[in-house]
Amino acid sequence: MIADLEEIKGVTLETIYETSEGKLILTCIQCGTCVGTCPHGEYMKYPPRRIIEMLLHGLADKVSDTDSMLKCVNCYACMAKCPRGIHLTEVLLQLIKEQTILKLPTLPAELQKALENSYRYGNPMGESGRKRANWVATSKYPVRILSQNPGPVDVLWFVESYPAYYPRGQDTCRAIAKIFNRLEIDFAILGNEERSAGECGLLAWETGLAEALIDYNISILGKYTFNKIVTSDPHALDAFNYRYRMYGFKKPVYHIIPFLMPYYDKLKSMLTRPLNYSVTYHDSCCLGRHNGFFDEPRALLNAIPGIKLVEMFHHRINSICCGGGGGGMWLDTYFKSQNMERLSDIRIREAIATGADILAVGCPYEIPRFEDALKVAGYENKMVVKDIVELLSESMED
Numbered sequence: 001m002i003a004d005l006e007e008i009k010g011v012t013l014e015t016i017y018e019t020s021e022g023k024l025i026l027t028c029i030q031c032g033t034c035v036g037t038c039p040h041g042e043y044m045k046y047p048p049r050r051i052i053e054m055l056l057h058g059l060a061d062k063v064s065d066t067d068s069m070l071k072c073v074n075c076y077a078c079m080a081k082c083p084r085g086i087h088l089t090e091v092l093l094q095l096i097k098e099q100t101i102l103k104l105p106t107l108p109a110e111l112q113k114a115l116e117n118s119y120r121y122g123n124p125m126g127e128s129g130r131k132r133a134n135w136v137a138t139s140k141y142p143v144r145i146l147s148q149n150p151g152p153v154d155v156l157w158f159v160e161s162y163p164a165y166y167p168r169g170q171d172t173c174r175a176i177a178k179i180f181n182r183l184e185i186d187f188a189i190l191g192n193e194e195r196s197a198g199e200c201g202l203l204a205w206e207t208g209l210a211e212a213l214i215d216y217n218i219s220i221l222g223k224y225t226f227n228k229i230v231t232s233d234p235h236a237l238d239a240f241n242y243r244y245r246m247y248g249f250k251k252p253v254y255h256i257i258p259f260l261m262p263y264y265d266k267l268k269s270m271l272t273r274p275l276n277y278s279v280t281y282h283d284s285c286c287l288g289r290h291n292g293f294f295d296e297p298r299a300l301l302n303a304i305p306g307i308k309l310v311e312m313f314h315h316r317i318n319s320i321c322c323g324g325g326g327g328g329m330w331l332d333t334y335f336k337s338q339n340m341e342r343l344s345d346i347r348i349r350e351a352i353a354t355g356a357d358i359l360a361v362g363c364p365y366e367i368p369r370f371e372d373a374l375k376v377a378g379y380e381n382k383m384v385v386k387d388i389v390e391l392l393s394e395s396m397e398d
């Protein structure tokens with residue numbers, strides 16, 4: 001399912017046909033499956049099928065003259081369903097995005113600010129880099145910071161920006177610190193030395209920004225001795241596994257949910273506090289559709305005593321995007337100006353329809369998006385959004 005990263009490094013729309021990916025694009029049968037599965041397809045002048053049609057007629061420039069790719073939230077739905085296996089989200093759409101962004105006279109203000117903040121402060125919120133590890137002081141469980149204690153460590157926990165700064169994200173950090181300590185995992189964080197992995201820049205295809213963040217993080221990571229990276233952010237997972245590799249980064253990188261699976265028996269024996277909730281799980285696009293982790297989140301939820309798991313109508317590979325990927329986190333105002341309904345609002349209605357008490361998630365973007373969507377739906381007191389790690393921690397005695 002994954003494109004050949006070495007081959008596509010540095011590829012452009014002009015040189016793409018020299019690659020196996022370009023040859024794959026030529027096999028497009030114009031079936032329109034990609035358009036039908038795209039959650040924003042109806043709002044794009046040029047959805048994926050039309051992009052390929054234009055490309056084949058030498059008219060790619062016309063596509064990047066429109067905002068079609070600004071509306072792509074990198075949900076991988078088109079790519080997952082393409083009968084030819086064309087790596088739309090990973091390759092072609094990114095190239096069009098890159099050109100679109102270069103041509104737009106101005107970017108939507110929110111996105112522009114997030115990209116500027118990422119460049120200047122190392123996080124899209126514009127928070128001070130010196131406060132990145134402040135949450136550690138609020139953790140009941142010890143968290144080693146490598147700059148203060150730089151010896152070798154097994155797991156380098158890449159915290160990422162939303163968990164590090166956003167209050168609900170910090171709840172997930174405290175939960176992870178508890179789980180790691182209880183499982184006796186040898187772990188440490190970069191602390192204030194960490195900067196955003198750069199995925200938002202990459203998938204909004206601000207290549208220069210992405211490269212600056214990649215270079216910086218690779219040089220900081222190079223100072224320390226560790227065996228693997230674990231992150232709770234599927235976007236960071238993708239950045240490391242699909243982009244940092246192009247720049248020579250070689251260490252294994254795991255999302256925390258699959259990472260915990262080898263500890264399943266030990267973890268389950270610690271989940272002694274029953275949580276008598278009905279829970280529905282939202283498959284994150286990066287974790288599920290892109291990386292195939294559908295069973296692992298459900299296995300961990302089912303390990304918690306008392307939890308009853310109910311599925312939404314669209315789940316697993318058919319899950320509906322929360323709208324936060326590919327720069328979508330910072331495009332809600334722009335989408336609204338285009339009379340587009342937020343995907344998080346659509347998705348939350350499916351979650352509410354299950355009658356569940358809890359919407360479980362595995363991506364830090366999803367907590368703020370769905371909490372806000374619950375407010376919009378008037379359901380803020382009837383359903384709660386929680387990361388899976390929060391539920392695991394809640395079921396674990398201190």
Ligand code: SF4
Nearest residue numbers: 028029031032034082
């Ligand atoms: S789903 Fe694949 S084969 Fe069908 S139109 Fe889209 S890109 Fe072409």
Ligand code: SF4
Nearest residue numbers: 038072073075076078
């Ligand atoms: S990645 Fe998702 S949003 Fe982007 S074009 Fe494909 S289906 Fe549409």
